Amino acid sequence: xxxxxxxxxxxxxxxxxxxxxxxxxxxxxxxxxxxxxxxxxxxxxxxxxxxxxxxxxxxxxxxxxxxxxxxxxxxxxxxxxxxxxxxxxxxxxxxxxxxxxxxxxxxxxxxxxxxxxxxxxxxxxxxxxxxxxxxxxxxxxxxxxxxxxxxxxxxxxxxxxxxxxxxxxxxxxxxxxxxxxxxxxxxxxxxxxxxxxxxxxxxxxxxxxxxxxxxxxxxxxxxxxxxxxxxxxxxxxxxxxxxxxxxxxxxxxxxxxxxxxxxxxxxxxxxxxxxxxxxxxxxxxxxxxxxxxxxxxxxxxxxxxxxxxxxxx
Amino acid sequence: xxxxxxxxxxxxxxxxxxxxxxxxxxxxxxxxxxxxxxxxxxxxxxxxxxxxxxxxxxxxxxxxxxxxxxxxxxxxxxxxxxxxxxxxxxxxxxxxxxxxxxxxxxxxxxxxxxxxxxxxxxxxxxxxxxxxxxxxxxxxxxxxxxxxxxxxxxxxxxxxxxxxxxxxxxxxxxxxxxxxxxxxxxxxxxxxxxxxxxxxxxxxxxxxxxxxxxxxxxxxxxxxxxxxxxxxxxxxxxxxxxxxxxxxxxxxxxxxxxxxxxxxxxxxxxxxxxxxxxxxxxxxxxxxxxxxxxxxxxxxxxxxxxxxxxxxxxxxxxxxxxxxxxxxxxxxxxxxxxxxxxxxxxxxxxxxxxxxxxxxxxxxxxxxxxxxxxxxxxxxxxxxxxxxxxxxxxxxxxxxxxxxxxxxxxxxxxxxxxxxxxxxxxxxxxxxxxxxxxxxxxxxxxxxxxxxxxxxxxxxxxxxxxxxxxxxxxxxxxxxxxxxxxxxxxxxxxxxxxxxxxxxxxxxxxxxxxxxxxxxxxxxxxxxxxxxxxxxxxxxxxxxxxxxxxxxxxxxxxxxxxxxxxxxxxxxxxxxxxxxxxxxxxxxxxxxxxxxxxxxxxxxxxxxxxxxxxxxxxxxxxxxx
Ligand SMILES: Cc1ncc(C[n+]2csc(CCOP(=O)(O)OP(=O)(O)O)c2C)c(N)n1
Ligand code: SF4
Ligand SMILES: [Mg+2]
Numbered sequence: 016x017x018x019x020x021x022x023x024x025x026x027x028x029x030x031x032x033x034x035x036x037x038x039x040x041x042x043x044x045x046x047x048x049x050x051x052x053x054x055x056x057x058x059x060x061x062x063x064x065x066x067x068x069x070x071x072x073x074x075x076x077x078x079x080x081x082x083x084x085x086x087x088x089x090x091x092x093x094x095x096x097x098x099x100x101x102x103x104x105x106x107x108x109x110x111x112x113x114x115x116x117x118x119x120x121x122x123x124x125x126x127x128x129x130x131x132x133x134x135x136x137x138x139x140x141x142x143x144x145x146x147x148x149x150x151x152x153x154x155x156x157x158x159x160x161x162x163x164x165x166x167x168x169x170x171x172x173x174x175x176x177x178x179x180x181x182x183x184x185x186x187x188x189x190x191x192x193x194x195x196x197x198x199x200x201x202x203x204x205x206x207x208x209x210x211x212x213x214x215x216x217x218x219x220x221x222x223x224x225x226x227x228x229x230x231x232x233x234x235x236x237x238x239x240x241x242x243x244x245x246x247x248x249x250x251x252x253x254x255x256x257x258x259x260x261x262x263x264x265x266x267x268x269x270x271x272x273x274x275x276x277x278x279x280x281x282x283x284x285x286x287x288x289x290x291x292x293x294x295x296x297x298x299x300x301x302x303x304x305x306x307x308x309x310x311x312x313x314x315x316x317x318x319x320x321x322x323x324x325x326x327x328x
Numbered sequence: 329x330x331x332x333x334x335x336x337x338x339x340x341x342x343x344x345x346x347x348x349x350x351x352x353x354x355x356x357x358x359x360x361x362x363x364x365x366x367x368x369x370x371x372x373x374x375x376x377x378x379x380x381x382x383x384x385x386x387x388x389x390x391x392x393x394x395x396x397x398x399x400x401x402x403x404x405x406x407x408x409x410x411x412x413x414x415x416x417x418x419x420x421x422x423x424x425x426x427x428x429x430x431x432x433x434x435x436x437x438x439x440x441x442x443x444x445x446x447x448x449x450x451x452x453x454x455x456x457x458x459x460x461x462x463x464x465x466x467x468x469x470x471x472x473x474x475x476x477x478x479x480x481x482x483x484x485x486x487x488x489x490x491x492x493x494x495x496x497x498x499x500x501x502x503x504x505x506x507x508x509x510x511x512x513x514x515x516x517x518x519x520x521x522x523x524x525x526x527x528x529x530x531x532x533x534x535x536x537x538x539x540x541x542x543x544x545x546x547x548x549x550x551x552x553x554x555x556x557x558x559x560x561x562x563x564x565x566x567x568x569x570x571x572x573x574x575x576x577x578x579x580x581x582x583x584x585x586x587x588x589x590x591x592x593x594x595x596x597x598x599x600x601x602x603x604x605x606x607x608x609x610x611x612x613x614x615x616x617x618x619x620x621x622x623x624x625x626x627x628x629x630x631x632x633x634x635x636x637x638x639x640x641x642x643x644x645x646x647x648x649x650x651x652x653x654x655x656x657x658x659x660x661x662x663x664x665x666x667x668x669x670x671x672x673x674x675x676x677x678x679x680x681x682x683x684x685x686x687x688x689x690x691x692x693x694x695x696x697x698x699x700x701x702x703x704x705x706x707x708x709x710x711x712x713x714x715x716x717x718x719x720x721x722x723x724x725x726x727x728x729x730x731x732x733x734x735x736x737x738x739x740x741x742x743x744x745x746x747x748x749x750x751x752x753x754x755x756x757x758x759x760x761x762x763x764x765x766x767x768x769x770x771x772x773x774x775x776x777x778x779x780x781x782x783x784x785x786x787x788x789x790x791x792x793x794x795x796x797x798x799x800x801x802x803x804x805x806x807x808x809x810x811x812x813x814x815x816x817x818x819x820x821x822x823x824x825x826x827x828x829x830x831x832x833x834x835x836x837x838x839x840x841x842x843x844x845x846x847x848x849x850x851x852x853x854x855x856x857x858x859x860x861x862x863x864x865x866x867x868x869x870x871x872x873x874x875x876x877x878x879x880x881x882x883x884x885x886x887x888x889x890x891x892x893x894x895x896x897x898x899x900x901x902x903x904x905x906x907x908x909x910x911x912x913x914x915x916x917x918x919x920x921x922x923x924x925x926x927x928x929x930x931x932x933x934x935x936x937x938x939x940x941x942x943x944x945x946x947x948x949x950x951x952x953x
Contacts (some may be wrong), residue, residue: 035775048368068768068770085776087776090778091620092781093782094782095638097613100610100614101607103603103613104620107601109621109767110770111769130606130610133610300596300601304599311597316569317736317737317740323594324733324736327555327558328374
């Protein structure tokens with residue numbers, strides 16, 4: 016039996032800790048990369064210390080999309096591929112909310128592919144974490160849009176034949192204003208990427224390679240040093256005037272980001288692209304309200320509607 | 329801008345012609361091309377009537393090929409309550425030979441044909457109609473002069489009609505100035521010149537054609553409120569605003585688009601916003617996202633788009649998330665007849681989606697009701713935490729009606745989300761109560777924040793595979809909608825207490841149904857008319873009324889299906905297991921004519937009188953008394 020004390024809510028103003036943020040025990044297979052992503056998210060929220068009730072954890076459908084059940088914040092588990100438009104409503108409806116969306120490669124790049132492009136284009140203020148395992152996990156090993164050619168799945172028993180998408184290229188091209196790539200075996204790096212994404216004023220995406228140990232074991236070994244792979248971090252420009260700085264990656268340069276995305280597998284990790292100048296849809300819509308209210312001279316809702324009806328007499 | 333020859337007041341001109349004949353109402357159809365501005369003639373007449381004491385209802389069609397295609401506008405103007413657009417025209421105005429050929433069949437025998445003598449050659453010696461040649465094109469060109477060619481023909485015809493029906497020329501003049509006032513002075517002057525020329529033309533040419541509407545019965549008209557004039561889609565949009573809806577999302581599709589266009593422009597004035605999404609799935613999702621923050625939102629579409637929203641609606645039922653979904657029905661399936669009317673989305677509205685998805689479907693009966701039903705939809709969505717669909721249709725969407733201005737001060741709903749702290753007993757999905765979500769942004773006393781979910785869940789929202797919980801939660805979702813049904817008022821039912829036939833209608837068939845009842849009863853048949861605005865859930869107690877009639881005839885605009893019954897009829901038969909419930913259906917893409925309903929009732933009653941009289945009956949007449 017739990018003591019009464021244990022069920023009491025934390026005192027107001029108490030810092031948000033992993034303990035408070037922990038909800039249901041994850042249902043993932045032991046060893047699934049998604050555990051590490053969840054842990055990194057707790058740590059990110061510990062650093063951010065947003066008011067508890069203002070945090071939203073949201074997802075579509077997939078193993079990775081179970082995420083919201085494991086995080087004690089306002090949250091939701093929606094339908095397959097459509098978490099982004101739902102989260103758009105959350106972000107635009109509650110402008111003071113901090114919205115985090117989690118999902119898989121199928122959820123994000125396949126069924127939800129068009130929503131991804133349009134949420135990016137509109138620059139809706141929210142953070143999207145794609146847990147890419149290059150396979151459909153929940154439905155037990157079908158080809159995903161990031162499955163490499165030759166990967167044998169239940170829908171491609173002789174090996175995948177369709178060209179996979181390149182997530183970084185897709186995201187940069189979509190107009191996302193913050194695009195980063197990380198790895199579930201690199202918790203500190205994930206926390207750093209999520210923190211920067213959360214602080215970015217706009218649509219920020221972090222793609223995290225997160226291994227499905229059940230259906231695609233070893234998928235990302237090429238980027239895990241202890242498995243003989245190489246872990247290459249993006250060396251970001253410091254603007255320190257040194258000669259070596261000219262060789263560093265300018266995250267504001269989309270062409271450079273695009274080039275980085277073309278690197279041979281397993282490529283580099285870090286922030287590929289960041290645009291701090293584009294206005295968010297949140298800000299643009301708020302401007303429309305300000306302008307409209309100026310025109311109506313801040314009249315009450317009743318007065319505005321009454322004036323409209325009077326014109327239709 | 330003063331017109332050089334302001335039309336004389338009706339009182340002044342009357343002396344030149346014979347005394348006007350008194351008429352109750354008139355159906356005028358105008359046919360031309362869409363660039364002729366025919367719709368705007370209708371708009372002016374509607375607004376004029378809205379400002380007078382005449383009730384007005386207009387009927388219009390827009391061709392799928394918007395530009396250059398044949399365009400018509402039909403207006404029925406009358407004294408007192410005008411219930412339907414009228415079966416056949418008393419007066420037909422045609423601009424071109426093709427308009428004449430396409431629409432002469434809609435003019436009743438004895439009616440008046442006015443044609444542009446510059447473009448139309450009617451069949452010689454056709455003495456079924458009074459044929460009146462008017463040089464509409466040359467008359468306009470002469471009046472306006474200059475380079476404007478025949479632009480303004482519509483305003484010329486407006487002047488003609490104003491004179492023939494003794495309408496208030498000064499008021500019309502004021503409306504024209506108001507309408508064109510934003511443009512340069514030449515435009516206003518040209519419009520007034522065309523109007524005056526049209527107004528003056530009958531004076532020396534049409535002494536016989538001079539009518540005046542019967543005086544309004546003040547006792548009926550005196551509601552003390554001014555009349556407003558708008559189409560059904562506008563009424564719906566403003567109803568949503570009155571209902572405290574400030575957020576929405578949509579994707580364009582005829583005939584829903586004008587609602588989203590209105591809301592996109594209007595919501596910011598009220599501190600809200602409407603998002604144009606990449607598709608209908610995104611739109612319903614975004615609207616649900618707004619609801620998740622405590623802001624009830626609207627999405628909408630027409631048939632094909634509603635189909636796209638179905639998976640999300642299933643989620644909304646499971647997650648018990650409120651949302652208002654507008655569906656402006658058109659001819660289907662698929663792109664079907666996108667600019668015609670049909671009521672064929674009923675079953676998809678009630679049962680579309682997957683799994684058991686009880687939810688609410690309402691259908692407005694006329695333009696005025698579009699306003700009030702929006703308010704009711706929002707109230708039900710909030711109170712029962714449920715999706716509510718509003719099934720309107722192409723006919724209502726674009727038809728203009730005048731109605732009593734709503735008392736907004738009594739109707740406005742506060743849009744603020746309830747972000748108050750939730751207590752320590754908060755549960756997102758209690759079994760014994762209706763769900764009241766804690767919106768994102770609200771503090772939860774337990775310190776345990778809820779996850780809204782499409783998975784079956786326990787009271788706290790945790791996923792469950794428990795058969796017992798699925799049974800309980802399914803019942804919970806069903807029972808709240810049943811409770812709503814039990815709380816609904818008895819539907820409007822007029823006519824005899826018992827008898828041969830109970831005519832049942834839903835949605836926009838209310839007006840034609842009511843007029844059909846009058847005709848059926850005039851033929852000595854004992855009959856009543858029941859109209860349902862709440863199509864799902866149904867109000868309780870209908871079976872008691874049904875029992876008192878030999879036949880229950882449901883008139884609806886959809887196909888009789890494989891088993892011989894329209895969609896609503898099928899539901900009523902299934903619900904009441906009453907074999908006397910039968911259908912009158914049709915799928916020609918047009919609203920019901922009164923005669924079609926009367927004839928249908930006649931067929932079911934085995935009454936030759938009704939079957940024949942329905943076909944012949946006229947609801948209004950210009951014929952001399
Ligand atoms: C409309 C719809 N289609 C299909 C499914 C079945 N489905 C559930 S998850 C999924 C794919 C999951 O893959 P991914 O998004 O990569 O997530 P993962 O499980 O790998 O984390 C599919 C096809 C569904 N739930 N809904
Ligand atoms: S199936 Fe794969 S992705 Fe899903 S929980 Fe198991 S390991 Fe993780
Ligand atoms: Mg996957």
